[in-house]
Amino acid sequence: MPIALRPDPFEPYAELLEYQAGQPRLSGQYGATCAFVGTMRDFNEGDTVRAMTLEHYPGMTENQLGHILDEARRRWTFLDALVIHRVGDILPGQPIVLVAVWSAHRNAAFEACRYLMEELKHRAPFWKKETLAEGARWVERNTEG
Amino acid sequence: MSITVRYFASLRETLGRAEETLAPDGIHSVIEVWQAVAAGRPLPQGLLCAINLEYAEPGAPVRDGDEVAFFPPVTGG
Numbered sequence: 056m057p058i059a060l061r062p063d064p065f066e067p068y069a070e071l072l073e074y075q076a077g078q079p080r081l082s083g084q085y086g087a088t089c090a091f092v093g094t095m096r097d098f099n100e101g102d103t104v105r106a107m108t109l110e111h112y113p114g115m116t117e118n119q120l121g122h123i124l125d126e127a128r129r130r131w132t133f134l135d136a137l138v139i140h141r142v143g144d145i146l147p148g149q150p151i152v153l154v155a156v157w158s159a160h161r162n163a164a165f166e167a168c169r170y171l172m173e174e175l176k177h178r179a180p181f182w183k184k185e186t187l188a189e190g191a192r193w194v195e196r197n198t199e200g
Numbered sequence: 201m202s203i204t205v206r207y208f209a210s211l212r213e214t215l216g217r218a219e220e221t222l223a224p225d226g227i228h229s230v231i232e233v234w235q236a237v238a239a240g241r242p243l244p245q246g247l248l249c250a251i252n253l254e255y256a257e258p259g260a261p262v263r264d265g266d267e268v269a270f271f272p273p274v275t276g277g
Binding site: 176 | 206272
């Protein structure tokens with residue numbers, strides 16, 4: 056169940072297919088794939104956002120994502136999961152995060168994917184700093200769902 | 201030996217430093233680390249703490265050689 060932090064832009068759908076193709080044990084085993092892609096908007100709180108920088112806590116980020124994956128494993132039966140998250144400078148339209156879950160049946164894929172994403176939002180030590188026309192500001196809290 | 205203290209995001213910018221080290225003498229908990237680096241000021245509401253890459257409460261014990269971190273609420277994803 057890989058976790059990857061990416062300093063460069065990534066294409067989530069290509070990553071999904073490439074990872075899936077590289078896992079022969081998935082072949083024929085999964086009936087459900089659930090994928091969430093989070094993408095940078097060019098607006099937030101009524102302002103135009105030109106760019107964003109994602110800071111993280113190297114080491115702790117991977118640890119926390121690992122804990123979240125372990126917890127999801129205990130709650131649902133699924134075959135595999137993939138988490139890719141951008142760090143560094145990001146532009147509007149670029150993907151920020153990919154969470155994907157493969158399972159035999161749809162419920163575990165839906166539920167585990169949502170759990171991984173929500174827990175990531177609340178526990179993984181990432182911080183967003185937005186660049187506006189007037190200057191930069193830290194995002195202080197997550198938006199509701 | 202010493203205690204390493206790290207700061208992230210807006211707190212790092214406010215303090216103007218990302219990291220410092222403290223002599224471990226007289227420091228037994230996360231809150232005592234904060235008081236040592238913040239000249240006794242109270243821990244700001246909502247600030248999060250970690251010891252050795254795991255979340256920790258302000259009262260959690262700190263030992264010589266630990267890495268303690270303080271940061272604002274997380275906003276990834």
